[in-house]
């Protein structure tokens with residue numbers, strides 16, 4: 247599949263972040279399994295693959311957001327500059343924020359990676375209590391040099407966009423590359 251000449255589908259299939267790809271007319275050409283899980287968990291069972299494939303993404307988004315995203319995505323297609331965006335996507339019971347990274351795919355369209363954005367209030371004292379989720383046994387946490395997501399320690403690799411780590415680099419941080427950035431920026435290996 248020519249769309250993925252920059253990135254292997256296996257990496258996308260295994261990534262717990264919701265990832266989709268758009269062609270240059272902003273139609274969905276790919277969604278990963280995390281997309282399906284998110285759709286089912288949020289009452290959008292009709293959006294489970296393969297139903298959305300080939301459909302315009304913006305048809306699933308209400309105005310005025312659809313116009314906002316259309317402008318932003320068209321800009322990435324035009325400039326070939328990645329775009330990062332923080333947004334809220336809460337369900338009635340859960341408040342959630344996500345970090346969206348939109349990557350141009352060498353003229354073939356866009357790859358969109360949505361990772362959980364972990365935050366703490368601006369006015370609270372520094373609270374590293376969530377560190378247990380990110381520090382390895384050796385006390386090091388690993389942040390991706392490109393998208394600045396932090397690797398969550400656990401059986402499955404999750405990379406979250408931890409807002410306070412990005413604002414202020416925590417001690418004992420090692421820089422690495424998350425699987426999707428590794429594939430995207432270094433398709434031939436590092």
Ligand SMILES: [Zn+2]
Nearest residue numbers: 390393424427
């Ligand atoms: Zn990354």
